[in-house]
Amino acid sequence: xxxxxxxxxxxxxxxxxxxxxxxxxxxxxxxxxxxxxxxxxxxxxxxxxxxxxxxxxxxxxxxxxxxxxxxxxxxxxxxxxxxxxxxxxxxxxxxxxxxxxxxxxxxxxxxxxxxxxxxxxxxxxxxxxxxxxxxxxxxxxxxxxxxxxxxxxxxxxxxxxxxxx
Amino acid sequence: xxxxxxxxxxxxxxxxxxxxxxxxxxxxxxxxxxxxxxxxxxxxxxxxxxxxxxxxxxxxxxxxxxxxxxxxxxxxxxxxxxxxxxxxxxxxxxxxxxxxxxxxxxxxxxxxxxxxxxxxxxxxxxxxxxxxxxxxxxxxxxxxxxxxxxxxxxxxxxxxxxxxxxxxxxxxxxxxxxxxxxxxx
Numbered sequence: 001x002x003x004x005x006x007x008x009x010x011x012x013x014x015x016x017x018x019x020x021x022x023x024x025x026x027x028x029x030x031x032x033x034x035x036x037x038x039x040x041x042x043x044x045x046x047x048x049x050x051x052x053x054x055x056x057x058x059x060x061x062x063x064x065x066x067x068x069x070x071x072x073x074x075x076x077x078x079x080x081x082x083x084x085x086x087x088x089x090x091x092x093x094x095x096x097x098x099x100x101x102x103x104x105x106x107x108x109x110x111x112x113x114x115x116x117x118x119x120x121x122x123x124x125x126x127x128x129x130x131x132x133x134x135x136x137x138x139x140x141x142x143x144x145x146x147x148x149x150x151x152x153x154x155x156x157x158x159x160x161x162x163x164x165x
Numbered sequence: 166x167x168x169x170x171x172x173x174x175x176x177x178x179x180x181x182x183x184x185x186x187x188x189x190x191x192x193x194x195x196x197x198x199x200x201x202x203x204x205x206x207x208x209x210x211x212x213x214x215x216x217x218x219x220x221x222x223x224x225x226x227x228x229x230x231x232x233x234x235x236x237x238x239x240x241x242x243x244x245x246x247x248x249x250x251x252x253x254x255x256x257x258x259x260x261x262x263x264x265x266x267x268x269x270x271x272x273x274x275x276x277x278x279x280x281x282x283x284x285x286x287x288x289x290x291x292x293x294x295x296x297x298x299x300x301x302x303x304x305x306x307x308x309x310x311x312x313x314x315x316x317x318x319x320x321x322x323x324x325x326x327x328x329x330x331x332x333x334x335x336x337x338x339x340x341x342x343x344x345x346x347x348x349x350x
Binding site: 032033034035036038039040041042043044045046047048049051062064066081084086091093139141143146147148149150151152153154155156157158159160161162 | 195196197198199200201202203204205206207208209210211248251346347348349
């Protein structure tokens with residue numbers, strides 16, 4: 001009988017520990033996730049005529065959506081291509097120091113984002129909102145006068161990490 | 166029995182500690198990476214061809230001679246190809262004189278405000294009408310709304326030479342330059 005009570009105490013301790021850990025794991029620090037809502041779409045580009053896509057332009061600007069622990073601070077780093085490629089040909093792509101914007105509100109507003117005119121080449125630090133964080137990116141392509149016709153593309157990489165704050 | 170009890174508790178504490186550290190690690194240093202695309206389609210290059218020269222033929226001393234933009238055989242014709250429907254800027258750089266090859270004499274050439282036409286519809290100098298594009302245009306200020314036609318766009322240009330009464334005999338030439346660029350319209 002004594003033996004049974006001791007075993008029950010240990011089992012209770014293990015269950016308590018498991019429950020506590022579940023609270024720690026799922027209550028305080030869920031992993032973040034990034035969704036690419038929209039690629040950066042330049043559409044038709046004329047040789048010799050630079051074309052800019054505004055970060056405010058819905059359906060054309062790149063849009064990323066980050067989810068994770070509400071109010072957690074994160075760092076955001078873009079790895080931005082310098083050129084777009086098409087079967088051996090390259091086309092320059094440029095980013096201004098104000099080509100990025102983000103909004104952590106529950107209803108993100110691309111035309112009037114909460115945090116605007118950010119430099120996408122710098123590490124950005126921000127807090128996730130209650131539902132996440134939306135990031136927009138614009139850019140400019142600079143085709144040459146003799147730019148070879150065709151479909152050009154390049155990869156934009158976004159890395160997000162918690163700071164622990 | 167006592168040893169077994171201690172092992173269970175130690176195991177539990179170790180488990181608790183490990184998972185706690187794991188959660189902290191996840192909370193503090195977890196990261197995610199996403200890859201989006203930048204995409205663009207570069208349209209065909211503009212190609213400009215001098216299809217036909219502005220040919221005044223034989224000119225008599227002291228007798229001005231005019232070539233109409235509607236002259237199929239002698240009006241200048243430039244042909245432009247590129248992206249159908251794309252807006253283009255057109256600019257002609259016109260000479261004031263045509264010259265002998267050895268530059269020993271020159272002859273004035275003039276262009277009137279109606280000496281050019283822009284054809285986006287595959288007509289000819291003699292058949293082009295307003296519905297085909299723009300007619301009776303000032304060659305120094307070609308229309309801003311020009312586009313590239315389904316097959317091409319052609320510029321027709323006439324002009325007039327004014328030889329002097331003592332104009333030196335010989336073949337006179339000079340360049341007429343047409344510059345074309347997409348205007349993103």
